Amino acid sequence: MKIAIVNGPNLGILGRRQPQIYGNRSWDDIFQRLQQRFPRCTLVYFQSNHEGQVIDYLESLEEQGIEALIINPGAWTHQSYAIRDALAALSMPIVEVHISNIYAREDFRAHSLTAPVVTAQLSGFGTEGYRLAVAYLCEEQL
Numbered sequence: 001m002k003i004a005i006v007n008g009p010n011l012g013i014l015g016r017r018q019p020q021i022y023g024n025r026s027w028d029d030i031f032q033r034l035q036q037r038f039p040r041c042t043l044v045y046f047q048s049n050h051e052g053q054v055i056d057y058l059e060s061l062e063e064q065g066i067e068a069l070i071i072n073p074g075a076w077t078h079q080s081y082a083i084r085d086a087l088a089a090l091s092m093p094i095v096e097v098h099i100s101n102i103y104a105r106e107d108f109r110a111h112s113l114t115a116p117v118v119t120a121q122l123s124g125f126g127t128e129g130y131r132l133a134v135a136y137l138c139e140e141q142l
Contacts, residue, residue, distance in 0.1 A: 001040075003137055004066045005031070005130065007047040008054060008074035008083075014099075014127070030127050034134055041138040051080060058086040068093045068137040070130065077102065077112050088117040095133040098123040 007027070014027045027047070035043055044066070046057050054076075061069060069092060076083045077098070087094055096114055101124030103110045115121050120136065122129040 001067050001138055002042040002044070002065055003068045003070060003134060004057075004061055004064075005034075005043060005045045005134075006054060006057065006069065006071045006073075007045075008072060008076050009049045011072055011074055012047045012049065025127055030130060034130060037131065038134050038138045041134065043134065051076060051082060055082055055086045058083075058090065061090065061092070066092065068095075070095050070097055070133045070137070071114075071118075072097045072099070073114055077114050079113070081113060084113045084117055087114055093137055094118040094120075095136060096121040097129040097133050099126055099129060100124060 012027070014025065014030070027045075031043070031045055044064075046054075048054050048057070058069075069087075069090065071087070071094060073080065073083050073096070077096070094117075096112070096118045098121070102112070103123065112121070120133075122132055125132060
């Protein structure tokens with residue numbers, strides 16, 4: 001199975017960004033461990049702080065032969081109807097991941113525009129949420 005992992009704004013600096021919330025592991029470390037743990041699945045990765053670039057990438061997934069998506073939309077979870085609509089247009093399993101528990105933080109974070117259009121959501125498992133998402137898609141969907 002070919003799985004795309006997409007991270008939204010401010011997630012390019014994992015390991016340095018508010019480590020008390022997001023941990024101290026870099027994305028390179030997280031991604032390398034995922035690739036080692038799930039050799040039967042092909043994982044590709046994309047991150048951008050620019051909403052239009054993420055939408056363009058999401059629209060290209062099926063052309064790339066991507067079969068499933070893991071997305072951490074970051075702040076766009078709570079404010080982007082455009083990201084929500086791009087996800088709704090996909091015909092593949094989608095797991096939304098949030099490193100922190102978005103429901104236990106500021107009030108505005110408790111509302112997810114994207115949750116209604118994804119297959120599943122993981123929130124509050126730290127960076128282990130990515131591993132859980134890959135395990136679900138890679139092992140359950142094969």
